[in-house]
Amino acid sequence: xxxxxxxxxxxxxxxxxxxxxxxxxxxxxxxxxxxxxxxxxxxxxxxxxxxxxxxxxxxxxxxxxxxxxxxxxxxxxxxxxxxxxxxxxxxxxxxxxxxxxxxxxxxxxxxxxxxxxxxxxxxxxxxxxxxxxxxxxxxxxxxxxxxxxxxxxxxxxxxxxxxxxxxxxxxxxxxxxxxxxxxxxxxxxxxxxxxxxxxxxxxxxxxxxxxxxxxxxxxxxxxxxxxxxxxxxxxxxxxxxxxxxxxxxxxxxxxxxxxxxxxxxxxxxxxxxxxxxxxxxxxxxxxxxxxxxxxxxxxxxxxxxxxxxxxxxxxxxxxxxxxxxxxxxxxxxxxxxxxxxxxxxxxxxxxxxxxxxxxxxxxxxxxxxxxxxxxxxxxxxxxxxxxxxxxxxxxxxxxxxxxxxxxxxxxxxxxxxxxxxxxxxxxxxxx
Numbered sequence: 001x002x003x004x005x006x007x008x009x010x011x012x013x014x015x016x017x018x019x020x021x022x023x024x025x026x027x028x029x030x031x032x033x034x035x036x037x038x039x040x041x042x043x044x045x046x047x048x049x050x051x052x053x054x055x056x057x058x059x060x061x062x063x064x065x066x067x068x069x070x071x072x073x074x075x076x077x078x079x080x081x082x083x084x085x086x087x088x089x090x091x092x093x094x095x096x097x098x099x100x101x102x103x104x105x106x107x108x109x110x111x112x113x114x115x116x117x118x119x120x121x122x123x124x125x126x127x128x129x130x131x132x133x134x135x136x137x138x139x140x141x142x143x144x145x146x147x148x149x150x151x152x153x154x155x156x157x158x159x160x161x162x163x164x165x166x167x168x169x170x171x172x173x174x175x176x177x178x179x180x181x182x183x184x185x186x187x188x189x190x191x192x193x194x195x196x197x198x199x200x201x202x203x204x205x206x207x208x209x210x211x212x213x214x215x216x217x218x219x220x221x222x223x224x225x226x227x228x229x230x231x232x233x234x235x236x237x238x239x240x241x242x243x244x245x246x247x248x249x250x251x252x253x254x255x256x257x258x259x260x261x262x263x264x265x266x267x268x269x270x271x272x273x274x275x276x277x278x279x280x281x282x283x284x285x286x287x288x289x290x291x292x293x294x295x296x297x298x299x300x301x302x303x304x305x306x307x308x309x310x311x312x313x314x315x316x317x318x319x320x321x322x323x324x325x326x327x328x329x330x331x332x333x334x335x336x337x338x339x340x341x342x343x344x345x346x347x348x349x350x351x352x353x354x355x356x357x358x359x360x361x362x363x364x365x366x367x368x369x370x371x372x373x374x375x376x377x378x379x380x381x382x383x384x385x386x387x388x389x390x391x392x393x394x395x396x397x398x399x400x401x402x403x404x405x406x407x408x409x410x411x412x413x414x415x416x417x418x419x420x421x422x423x424x425x426x427x428x429x430x431x
Contacts, residue, residue: 026093027093028091028092028093029086029088029092029093029094029145029160029162030092030160030162030221030345030347031160031161031162031345031346031347032159032160032345032347033158033159033345034157034158034159035073035158035159037073037074037075038071038072038073038158038159039071039072039073039074039124039319039368039369039370040070040071040072040305040369040370041069041070041071041159041161041345042069042070042071042303042342043067043068043069043070043131043146043161043163044067044068045065045066045067045068046065046066046067046068046130047068049068049070049304049305050299050302050304052164052219052405052425053067053161053162053163053164054163054164054166054423055067055138055163055164055165055166056165056166056167056168057137057138057141057165057166057167058168062137063132063137063138066130066131066132067130067131067163068128068129068130068131069083069111069127069128069129069130069131069146069148069161070126070127070128070314071126071127071148071159072117072124072125072126072127072370073124073125073127073158074122074123074124074319075123075124075125076116076117076123076124076125077125078114078116078125079125079150080110080150080151080152081110081111081127081148081149081150081151081158082108082109082110082111082148082149082150082151083109083110083111083129083131083146083147083148083149084107084108084109084146084147084149085099085102085103085107085144085145085146085147086144086145086147087101087102087140087142087143087144087417088142088143088144088145088162089142089143089417089418090142090143090212090214090407090409090411090418092143092145092162094145095416095417095418096416097140097416097417101139101140102138102139102140102142102144102417103132103136103137103138103139104135104136104137104138104139105132105133105135105136105137109133110151111127111128111129111148112129112133113127113128113129114126114127114128115314115315116315117315117316118312118315118316119310119316120315120316120317120318120319121273121276121277121278121318121319122276122318122319124319126314126315128314131146138165140165140417140419141165141166141167141419141420141421142164142165142409142417142418142419142420143162143164143418143420144162144163144164144165145160145161145162145163146160146161146162146163147159147160148160164407164420164423165420166420166421166422166423167419167420167421167422168199168422169198169199169202169204169410169419169421169422170196170197170198170199170202170204170408170410170421170422171196171197171198171199171236171422172194172195172196172197172406172408172422172424173194173195173196173235174192174193174194174195174404174406174424174426175192175193175426175429176190176191176192176193176402176404176426176427176428176429177190177191177398177428177429178190178191178398178429179191179246181240181241181242181245181246182241183242183243183245183246184243184246185396186398187397187398188248188249188391188396188397188398189246189247189248189249189396189398190246190247190248190249190398190400190402190428191240191245191246191247192215192227192245192247192404192406192426193239193240193241193245194213194215194227194238194239194240194406195233195235195236195237195238195239195240196211196213196236196237196239196408196422197235197236197237198236204410204421206232206236206237208229208232208237210410210411210412210413211229211237211408211409211410212226212408212409212410212411212418213226213227213239213406213407213408213409214226214227214406214407214409215227215245215247215404215405215406215407216404216405216407217247217250217402217403217404218300218301218402218403219300219301219341219342219346220301220340220346220388221346221347221348222348222379222381222386222387222388223247223387223388225244225245225247226244227239227240227242227244227245228242228244230242247402247404248389248390248391248396249390249396249397249398249399249400249402249428250377250390250394250395250396250397250400250402251288251293251377251390251394251395251396251397251400252293252294252295252296252298252400253298253299253300253301253341253375253376253377254267254285254298254375254376254377254378255267255298255299255373255374255375255376256268256282256322256373256374257373258280258320258322258369258370258371258372258373258374259306259307259308259371259372259373260307260308260309261278261280261318261320261371262309267282267283268280268281268282268283269281269282269283269284271320277321278318278319278320278321279320279321279323280320280321280322280323281323281325282322282323282324282325284325284326284327284362285324285325285326285378286326286327287326287328287393288393288394288395289391289392289393289394289395290395291395293395293397293399293400295399295400295401295430298375299373299374299375300375300401300402300403301340301341301342301346301375301376301377302341302342302375303341303342303343303372303373303374303375304372304373305317305370305371305372306371306372306373307371307372313371313372317370317371317372318370318371319368319369319370319371320368320369320370320371321366321367321368322366322367322368322369323364323365323366324339324354324364324365324366324367325360325362325363325364326354326362326363326364326378326393327360327361327362328361328362328363329361331356331363332380332392334382334383335380335381335382335383335385336353336354336380336381336383337353337354337363337378337379337380337393338352338353338354338378338379338380338381338388339352339354339365339367339376339377339378340352340376340377340378340379340388341374341375341376341377342374343367343369343374343376344367344376348379348381348388352365352367353365354378377390377394378393378394379393379394380392380393398430399430400428401427401428401430402427402428403425403426403427403428404425404426404427404428405423405424405425406422406423406424406425406426407420407422407423408420408421408422408423409421
């Protein structure tokens, strides 16, 4: 009888582990850091740290331009770190492709470059790695996640970053501007219209059931839409004239400059040093929802490391405690306020949620950021919702030059993964 009970326990434990593993795999993989010491992460095309991490491959797996990963760890002692790739479905859940099916060389390699910080108050080590390395080739297009972990413990992931490997197998017509269909407000919204067609000579069929078109505004994880199929036309397949095509336009991004700590730069009110800590108090933000629109160039949520009085920003830039504030007479009880942009990995979680401070009658947040340029928005997430709104604190203006990324995935019945057969980026027209 005891043996039977032990066997039943083993079966239950195995079933529980399988369910747990399935639940983890079913969760979309995000840009994340699992250590408060990991800072200033970016993954971008070599030579352009503000661009989306996209790798374009031809029929032989040759890469158009490699990516560069760069990040800091707030520890002067170098650590032995490694990285690996994972292939994902269109919804960013992990698929079951084996490494040999999507990459040619060893999918477990060391982070090759690092430098210690120089003359900074907070010591750190800057790591960098070109991806893929020489002779490495991607065999499958699609969504990828990069994981960096400690060499002596493969499960100790310290950061993950998403990137895209795309084919050029589909022609696309796409535009973004004032809504022209039955949905949206011509003064506050933008409509994205998309047409796609397999390229001449391509083996892809003109069959809408096999395609999956996704549109994302700027880098926002919460503002990503699957466009419904509208019908066939002279170009090919049309994805327009649905409510999913209409996006709130938002407002120009807020911006501040930390490149000089000896004098206050744009949107910085004052700078203080307490021991080894530098504090930068930003000018108080304001509710812009009822303000007139005034356009100026910003980074649309991007960030860029920079210093004015030294040579190498990667190892000579200091870390600064940046103090954000949003004065308001009363807290908003029907949701939360978040700081959104590359500086928060576009996530809406506790690390970027502003807290109500009754003493100052303001929402406040403190973040440790490296010297440079930063742009951001204040998003309001209503309780129980997944998509934040710009209307409450930023306002919505049709002329906002938002950037839209358009992803076209393809999957035949019986196929084991989603191919990314086209990726285009467009900017909304201002009229």
